[in-house]
Ligand SMILES: [Ca+2]
């Protein structure tokens with residue numbers, strides 16, 4: 001009895017794993033950085049009327065993790081739009097010596113991708129760290145244009161991409177496509193906006209040496225998630241829909257176990273795939 005149940009569970013898990021692996025391969029392959037992308041027009045906050053001040057409280061000093069102090073935590077891999085909206089992205093701050101770059105990828109009823117910030121470095125008053133000649137001021141914004149309901153929004157950070165170009169690590173809101181398999185973005189709903197913050201260093205907390213799974217170098221990451229901090233304006237209705245969708249469904253132990261088993265097997269499969277590369 002027990003063995004039959006276990007066999008059935010393993011079979012079901014294997015099927016699920018196959019599906020999950022397929023989806024992951026698709027999402028990882030779909031996003032490519034295009035070096036011919038150009039910087040969209042950057043609007044100052046005096047032009048847009050955006051107020052960055054309420055969000056600066058969530059930008060911590062270098063190497064101090066972003067705390068969840070009252071804002072609503074969202075899954076950064078599930079930033080979807082239910083309603084049409086003219087989406088904007090506003091630069092809040094950054095605590096990174098890297099010259100990071102940020103891109104977006106919209107898939108669904110709207111399909112487009114492009115650069116958000118060619119150089120997401122901060123310059124001037126209120127910056128955690130100093131910037132460079134092409135750096136941004138607090139609250140600077142870029143318009144992504146109209147994005148229709150039924151579209152998934154993903155964002156990717158190219159770590160030190162301004163200096164490293166194609167050899168840079170790319171970390172996405174889609175954790176499964178990250179080279180180290182780790183989460184590199186956190187998202188919170190706050191004041192009808194989405195706060196999105198990135199970690200730009202490869203590997204686990206304070207991990208060093210070569211990652212045997214990938215051959216890539218661990219970078220002694222502080223996992224502070226303040227290396228690029230932006231705010232997404234996707235509209236109040238969309239933010240409320242995301243918060244509503246995030247309320248966890250009641251679940252049984254079996255499905256919890258199945259999810260755990262799938263991610264474990266999924267991880268192993270991915271690691272094996274990478275080692276063979
Ligand atoms: Ca940092």
Ligand SMILES: [Ca+2]
Nearest residue numbers: 200223224225
């Ligand atoms: Ca960091």
